[in-house]
Amino acid sequence: MDFKELNYVIALADFQQMTKAAEQLFISQPSLSKYIKTLEDSLGIKLFNKVGNRFVLTYAGECYVESARKILNIRAELDAKLSDIRSADVGRLNIGVPHTRASYLLPLVLPRFTVKYPKIQLNIFEDNVKVLEDALLNGKLDIALLMTPLSSSTLDYEVLNVENIYLVICKDHPMVNCSIDLPGSPYPLIDLNLFKNDTFILSYHSQRIGQIAYKVLAQMNFIPSSIYRIQSFITALKLVEVNSGVCFMSEFHIKHLACNNITPFTISKEKLSFELVVGYRKGSYLSKYSKDFISIVKDVL
Known part of the structure; x- marks a missing residue:
């Protein structure tokens, strides 16, 4: 063999x-x-x-x-x-990143990493979190950016950041001035019931933001009058920009996806959030350059 x-x-x-x-x-x-x-x-x-x-x-x-x-x-x-013993002169790192996050995170991370490790071959795999978890489990990936909770107990992780989720509406929306300041929050508080006649642009149940959105709507006994289900976060924000609906979005997507005609709001005094983590197989060896890659991601976040 x-x-x-x-x-x-x-x-x-x-x-x-x-x-x-x-x-x-x-x-x-x-x-x-x-x-x-x-x-x-x-x-x-x-x-x-x-x-x-x-x-x-x-x-x-x-x-x-x-x-x-x-x-x-x-x-x-x-x-x-x-x-590592050879001072990390050569090597390979297989990294999994969700599609949208890769579009703005990798341009911030890879230049810094390649300056430090010019001979490390980087293989980037973009897909949804479920596919990336499976790829970690079967050894196709060394590390992957994921969101908690993970689906397998054989995966371990390190928390990179906690991301809050906000309701995003168009700046031209008639309810844009109906909010109140919320101490400790970067965005004002607004009543979700003001949007009972709006179309909600929601992610799918397979997406973490979608899971949180459906859970919040259920807890608040809120039933949207109409729904668009869209996988692409960029498309969702672009639709909000032209006032075709409202959506839930993570703060880092709001920050990095360059949509100007939108305004985020908090809809609850309790934070809506999830942990952004880097996952790897439990007990697996993380090379020095893998750890440095993780450190750079933490730094740019």
């Missing part, structure tokens, strides 16, 4: 198509097909069943891939330790 063998099987398991897996591995499709066939013959058991155009893991294949990922994670941790 060698590491190439493990990577070949994992790639085919992930893509379920010989051509796509071969492209990912930078080898020809016939070479990969021959390699998998030779491996199965040497093991005396099938790792894949072909179902139509897809290669689906057998039970033996599932066991193989589960162990292969663990072995490669151990190898990656060893490489990271040895890299």
Whole structure:
């Protein structure tokens, strides 16, 4: 058994198509097909069943891939330790970041990191939090920016910041001057019931801001007259800008997504917030450059 063998099987398991897996591995499709066939013959058991155009893991294949990922994670941790010993001259860091946050956070973080670690290869993966958590668990990522609560107890995390969530309305909204000052809050307090006739632009239940928004509306017994469900936070804010509705948004999205014709408000004396964290596999080794990356993120936040 060698590491190439493990990577070949994992790639085919992930893509379920010989051509796509071969492209990912930078080898020809016939070479990969021959390699998998030779491996199965040497093991005396099938790792894949072909179902139509897809290669689906057998039970033996599932066991193989589960162990292969663990072995490669151990190898990656060893490489990271040895890299630290060599004064972090070379290395690789696989980072997961949610789509919207990546758009404004990475331009602030990466220039500083690459000045300090010019020979560290950075692989950035952008997706939603659920996909990033899964990628952490299966070893595709070293660290990822996530929001609490995490879905798996096998992940550990470090808190980067606490983000508050506010109601955002257009500056041209007729209720824009109906608020009162709230001591200790950067934004004034406004009564949510003033917006009973407004369209609420809400994130999906799979998104943390969406989860908090639906929970708040339920606790306040507030039923919007109409709802737009939108995944993109940028699109939501742009719609608010033209007075097509109101939305809930985190303070850092409000700060960095460059929308001018909007005004945030607090809707409760109790803070609506979540923890922004950097997640990693519990017990995994974090290299010095991983820790420095986390420190830079904390600093720019």
